[in-house]
Amino acid sequence: MTDLLAARSQMAMSLAFHIIFACIGIGMPLLMVISESLWLKTQNKVYLSLAKKWAKGTAIMFAVGAVSGTVLSFELGLLWPEFMLHAGPIIGMPFSLEGFAFFLEAIFLGIYLYGWDRVSSKMHLFSGIMVMLSGMFSGIFVVMANAWMNSPAGFEWVNGQFVNIDPFTAMLNPSALPYALHMTLAAFVSVAFVVAGIHAFVLLRKPKSEFHYCALRIALSVAIVTSILQPISGDISAKNTAKQQPAKLAAMEAQWETEKGAPLRIGGWPDVENEQTLYAIEIPYLLSFLSFGTFDAEVKGLKEFPKEDRPPVAVVHFAFQIMVGCGSFMMLLGMIGAYFFLRKQPINNKVWYLRLLVFAAPMGFIATEAGWTVTEVGRQPWIIYNIMRTSDAVTTMPNLVVPFIVFTILYIFLFVMVLYLMRLYVLNSYED
Template sequence: MDDFIAARSQMALSLGFHIIFSCIGMVMPFFMAVSHYKWLKTNDEVYKNLTKAWSKGVAIFFATGAVSGTMLSFELGLLWPKFMEHAGPIFGMPFSLEGTAFFIEAIALGFFLYGWNKLNKWFHWFTGMVVGVSGLASGILVVAANAWMNSPAGFDFVNGKYLNIDPIQAMFNKAWFSQALHMCLAAFTATGFAVAGVHALMILRNQNKEFHLKAFKIAAIFACIGALLQPLSGDISAKDVAKRQPAKLAAMEALYKTEKPAPLLIGGIVNEKNKTVKGAIKI
């Protein structure tokens, strides 16, 4: 394995690990906030216990996501130094803002975890909402940096140098909205069904049914709404890729020959030698 493939493999593994915890960190605070709100409105102790249980999970996943995210920031500089040398000044703003959102999230989480019976009950709930909003903002800002790689903007390339840098235009590039929307909905859908699945298992095992049923309902509602909206965001994102990066769409669909109309494939096994896809459902 050469250095290039090794670097890409390490980056893929690190990103694959980090995105699990970042998605949970983006979404679970909203589950926690809904449960907390229901306790404040109904005074049902089950919702209070659920909020405290979920807050412990949020804290653990936040810490894990922070560590794995820090590792990724080091990898960007160590594995791709030339890229960061040129691109860093252009899309550095969303990374900086993401760091700001991260620290706001950390401070708010501290207030929430240690604010029971110490803070005004509605201010305490508000700090939980801040955890969710800042976590979601962190994800959107990081996606903005990734979107810039797919749709570079905000600079002029003159004689091998990047001039007239506009960080606002770079951050809000043409790919930003479709990618951010798709990522956020994916996070809500995946996390919602995962959390609902855990509580559904506990219900089947007859373990504290009332507690797990309330938890299941909250998570499932978020997941179902996300699942309904996700195909729409996926369609927007795919059309954007088809418009700006047709070669990438062809690679995504394993389309080796130019065709019109070209089918979209579901499943199948790619044969790189013969440049065919066997067993795929064509649409």
């Protein structure tokens, strides 16, 4: 394994691990707030119990996310010193704001966890809302920094140096809003479906449990709204990618030839050697329409770019297909759930639907991991798109495979501990 591959693998593993806890930090507080609001409105103690149990789970995930996030911040400087040397003054602002939001989240999470019966009900609910907002903005600021890497703005590149830096323009780069919207909705979708799946699993054995039925209705309500909105944000993000990173779009769709009226591909196997895509189901003209809004728009193919500037096509294409497939299935489940809600039909006795929710429980996180793979691998070989190559940004320290192995063991240990704690403090307590 080369040092470059080891550094990229370590960063990819760290991000893949951390993003789960970042999503939970964004999504779980919303469920807590909804549950507490229903408690204050109805005085039904089931909602109070739910809010407290979800808060416990959130606290565990927040602690692990803080650890994995700290590791990531060190890795940026240690593994990619050339990147931080040049980009640090630009991405410093969103990362500083992320740190402020993180500390704000920690403060209000402490009030929420230990403020029951110690602060007023309105103040306690307000603290939950602040946990939700600060967690959401913490994620948004990080995504803004990543968006800048994909569509750099707010500077002039002169003789290998960034000059005339405008940090506000950099932070509000062309990809900032599409990325932030898509990632935030992904967090809510992921958390809502995994929580819905957990309670649906218990309801299959205990269909008359009021606790689990109320929990499922709250989680499913969030899942319905966000799973239907997510494809809209995906369309916005795809149009932005078509404009800002045509090579990434071509890799996502395994589009080799530049053509007008380009087809949308479902499935398919990219044959990189022969530069063609095999076995795909093609829908004529749809890629052009989805990318640019007209059926005869020209879509650049991979052959337009030198081979050394193309992303790894197979990885990006398969990851994109996984993301879209999982997202479409969750949207379908959300629409079915919305139908049940509108018809005021109980769902605790619909065994087939509960089984589908259990099956779909991990799909949000699978889609999120796949989406980040598309974002990061699709930008390659650039760490700053069309400015700095990833190979030029890596540290010169040798034997990077050693820290990669060490951190892999660390993350496996943390993962096992999280599963143990969640079962001990949260999942076991669901057996009411």
